[in-house]
Amino acid sequence: MRYAFFPGCVSRGGAPELYQSTIAVAGRIGIELEEIEGWSCTGAGALQESNPLLGDTLNARNFALAQRMGLSIMTICSTCQGVMAQARVRLEDEEYRAQINELLAEEDLEYTGGIQVKHMLWIMVEDIGLDHIKSLAVKSLDGVFLAPFYGCYIVRPSAALEYDAYPQRKIALELVIEALGATAVDNDGKTRCCGFPILTINERNSLAMVAKHTGEAQDLGADAMVTPCPLCHLNLDGFQSKAARQVGRQINVPILHLPQLIGAALGLDGPALGLNRHIVSSFDVALKMGLRV
Amino acid sequence: MQAKVSVRRFNPDEEQPKPYDQQYDIEVEEHFTVLDALIKVREEVDGSLALRCSCRAAICGSCAMRVNGHAVLACKARVSQHLSDDGEVRVEPAGNQPVIKDLVVDLEPFWNKVRAVEPYLQPSLPEPEAEYLAPNEVMLHLVDVMGCIMCGACVSDCTVLEVDPNFLGPAALAKAYRFVADTRDEEDSKRLGLYNGYGGIWDCTRCGECVAACPKGVAPMDRIMALREKAIESGTPPGGYDGAAYGYRHAEAFEEIVSHKGRLEETMLVVKTLGMFNLPKMLGMLPVGLNAMFHRKMPSPFAPTVPGVNQIRRLAARIKMNKDGAAR
Ligand code: SF4
Ligand code: SF4
Ligand code: FES
Numbered sequence: 041m042r043y044a045f046f047p048g049c050v051s052r053g054g055a056p057e058l059y060q061s062t063i064a065v066a067g068r069i070g071i072e073l074e075e076i077e078g079w080s081c082t083g084a085g086a087l088q089e090s091n092p093l094l095g096d097t098l099n100a101r102n103f104a105l106a107q108r109m110g111l112s113i114m115t116i117c118s119t120c121q122g123v124m125a126q127a128r129v130r131l132e133d134e135e136y137r138a139q140i141n142e143l144l145a146e147e148d149l150e151y152t153g154g155i156q157v158k159h160m161l162w163i164m165v166e167d168i169g170l171d172h173i174k175s176l177a178v179k180s181l182d183g184v185f186l187a188p189f190y191g192c193y194i195v196r197p198s199a200a201l202e203y204d205a206y207p208q209r210k211i212a213l214e215l216v217i218e219a220l221g222a223t224a225v226d227n228d229g230k231t232r233c234c235g236f237p238i239l240t241i242n243e244r245n246s247l248a249m250v251a252k253h254t255g256e257a258q259d260l261g262a263d264a265m266v267t268p269c270p271l272c273h274l275n276l277d278g279f280q281s282k283a284a285r286q287v288g289r290q291i292n293v294p295i296l297h298l299p300q301l302i303g304a305a306l307g308l309d310g311p312a313l314g315l316n317r318h319i320v321s322s323f324d325v326a327l328k329m330g331l332r333v
Numbered sequence: 334m335q336a337k338v339s340v341r342r343f344n345p346d347e348e349q350p351k352p353y354d355q356q357y358d359i360e361v362e363e364h365f366t367v368l369d370a371l372i373k374v375r376e377e378v379d380g381s382l383a384l385r386c387s388c389r390a391a392i393c394g395s396c397a398m399r400v401n402g403h404a405v406l407a408c409k410a411r412v413s414q415h416l417s418d419d420g421e422v423r424v425e426p427a428g429n430q431p432v433i434k435d436l437v438v439d440l441e442p443f444w445n446k447v448r449a450v451e452p453y454l455q456p457s458l459p460e461p462e463a464e465y466l467a468p469n470e471v472m473l474h475l476v477d478v479m480g481c482i483m484c485g486a487c488v489s490d491c492t493v494l495e496v497d498p499n500f501l502g503p504a505a506l507a508k509a510y511r512f513v514a515d516t517r518d519e520e521d522s523k524r525l526g527l528y529n530g531y532g533g534i535w536d537c538t539r540c541g542e543c544v545a546a547c548p549k550g551v552a553p554m555d556r557i558m559a560l561r562e563k564a565i566e567s568g569t570p571p572g573g574y575d576g577a578a579y580g581y582r583h584a585e586a587f588e589e590i591v592s593h594k595g596r597l598e599e600t601m602l603v604v605k606t607l608g609m610f611n612l613p614k615m616l617g618m619l620p621v622g623l624n625a626m627f628h629r630k631m632p633s634p635f636a637p638t639v640p641g642v643n644q645i646r647r648l649a650a651r652i653k654m655n656k657d658g659a660a661r
Contacts, residue, residue: 049596049597049598049599050597050599052596053596053597053598053599054599054600054625054630055630056629056630057630077640077641078595078639078640078641078642078644079639080591080595080596080639080641080645081591081595081596081597083591084587084597085539086583086584086587087587087588087591088558089558089561089562089584090561090562090565090584090585090587090588091588091652091653091656092562093652093656094588094591094592094648094649094652094653097648097652098591098645098648101645101648143648143651143652144648146644146647147641147644192538192539192540192541192542193541195541196540196541196542196544196545197541197544197545198545228402232492232495232540232542233492233493233538233540233542235538236538237538237539237540238493238535238536238537238538238576240579240583240603240606240607241535241536241576241579241580241583242497242535242536242576243617244497245493245496245497245536245538246538248496248497249492249495249496249538252495252496274599278621278624278625279621282620282621316628317628317629317630318628319621319624319625319628319630
């Protein structure tokens, strides 16, 4: 299966281990990734705040670039997925699309509508199939307890994300976790906000959210949390110790990217998956998953 | 059809009051709403169950509560659509509001916040002879916002209110937008200044919970984003709350970086948002930054430029020019 690959800024920035593990895993499960040349930021919802038209234009441009490749888009970030899905809905309006295409014409690009944009998480469940991944797994993650954490934009608004047509999207992370033999730890925080968007605006509240979610996962006995969102990863991983200090307790929960989890079951080792690049050490959970670290 | 209705109860009159779950097994009809089921429980099984309702038609806003963890109007949610595989539905009081008894919450804080945004028209003087007039077009897009029934479902699920009760919250801020967007109201700059304060528009995380919870299509988050845009565009000063100043700079820096580089660079965004010479804040970020560097997470400052970046710059410049032109 071939996709126009949209890595997103964070996997090329503050979470390079996500990019690295995606590439490592894709090869093993028969996903061919052709990176969209010249892709730009989706705006992450933040640009949409100050300049919605520029946000939609940049997304339309990415869509047009993928269309020129004749491929559907694969994302690896809940936020990119959500922002693209919402832009995609707005760009179904022909008049609006024409207005934006006028801007794109200078680069000889045109977005004709109807592009498919799918997160790697959904591709696992819908295109590759859990049975196939299971058949490729060289070990079972039996006895490993993992708390799913989705990231807002891959959950809401559910209409733009087509939850009605694909009801499994609601539990996709749990499905993948369980398919690999691990136990999904149900937690209240799993579809809540990690606090990242207000990190620089109201750090106290942002950290309170980090402490709440990581603390909950720890209290429920999770060995790690798993997220399809690198922004959640940045906050839950990078700011966990600061958050724990703020609430005056010990919290120590490694945060795994989705492809790191899949890669572990496929027999890739810790360094290949970039597990050594986390701030909260993944050493213990890697050992428990039987990885060379 | 059998249903196990599991209700989170709380009785303040007990000696040591604390919440507990109670399950009622009842027969429900296909058309039953959660409210129908609860009323049946109250009438036939347990008269002590407290809940609030009135219109039973999703109009009055009194029956907001959590069903399977998310806020809904109990009179609008069908039992059959919320039953788990083993025939259970979980009912809890609305979140982020003090529980008075069982499913009844105290709306006092809710109303205080609505009052705090000055939810009334402040037109200019002198008064016209008849009514204040507003053209149809400018009011039309406010229909959804004005459809708010003050049920508090959005407040129940707001992720910021969970950690900070001071936040004005989605319902009050949606109401605030309604007056800023009303052409008859003359106090936009005073209002935007007020909403810039601690607990105002900049504290929202953009999590979308309120949009998902609202039964009336008010989309509070979108209104909050529109208020941010208006605050920036109107040149309203950020005021005394640091968070607002960071919010302004974050929005501007984000646009600037993406317009120039095509992609986001987090480090640059943090520096630009907090301000290069904001020593206390920058020092606060330092341990995380160093740690990230140690784990080889920091992107190289010499990253190659994005192919096509010139085109992105041109697009951004053109859109900005049109926008500034329109604003003038
Ligand atoms: S989008 Fe903002 S107001 Fe709405 S629920 Fe989330 S934090 Fe609260
Ligand atoms: S905005 Fe929607 S959810 Fe919130 S109080 Fe109004 S009607 Fe209820
Ligand atoms: S009873 Fe009036 S809204 Fe539900």
